[in-house]
Amino acid sequence: MTTPRSRARRSMPVVVTLDGDNTHLANLCGPLDENLRQLADGMSVKLSRRGSRVTIEGELAELASRVLRRFHEQAVHRALSVDDIQLGLVEIGVGRQEEKLKEELAQEMDPLPALDDESDGIALRTKRSDLRPRTPRQRDYLNNILKHDITFGVGPAGTGKTWLAVACAIDAMERDTVQRLVLTRPAVEAGERLGFLPGDLAQKVD
Incomplete structure (x- = not known):
């Protein structure tokens, strides 16, 4: 059963510190952080970045942080586009609206290996x-x-x-x-x- 305390815990901001050099970070974020905005819109979260530190707020903040890390791994080898972000969100089922499925996805989603x-x-x-x-x-x-x-x-x-x-x-x-x-x-x-x-x-x- 979901309690007010558990909902509040899920809604707390999640801070992600991204490793790598400026090129790696640029590969992930895209021009003017366009990729990050696409990720935030697709997952209905608020996302802000200061250097390599990304703060995520919203009900799906924890899941969004895991998705962000997954894209970060892929960005080691090449620059990601908005299409890559959209495709990745579709593949992991972020567009599904049922709360139960979202919670299961947050618990069970395993990061995929980066594609070189x-x-x-x-x-x-x-x-x-x-x-x-x-x-x-x-x-x-x-x-x-x-x-x-x-x-x-x-x-x-x-x-x-x-x-x-x-x-x-x-x-x-x-x-x-x-x-x-x-x-x-x-x-x-x-x-x-x-x-x-x-x-x-x-x-x-x-």
Whole structure:
């Protein structure tokens, strides 16, 4: 049972001291701290920074501090963008509104290992530029697609499942690994939501 004392304890400000040099900090925070603002908006917390010291206030302050540390680990290797922050928040389910799920997530979420784009070695060839996975889960997803004949991707909308699958298909065509791509309609009930694609059901399927 949630008591007034436990609610007050959760609402106390959380202070995070970030290690690393100025480049590492800039990789995390983004231009004019844009990444931090995106994190604060996405988690409905108040976030302020003085140098390497970040103060977080709000009901989800403790969870936000853990998410911030996770992004901090990823920022060792590359500069994070607003898209990286949004994608990371979607992957850990921050957008879910149920209080029970938020509390479970705060208790059970384990930090993912940082993703090193240079050492990972996965790159999909396109006409504009090479595409690389942005998160450890995307990396695992691509590895499975490349190593297996059939791969099922399950997860929240907006995490790159369809986008990465299409990118893999285009990459295979560019490398002459395959000669033909076969696109099939999803087998769903009428009215069911179909991922992150724009438009209504008819526009997505037809």
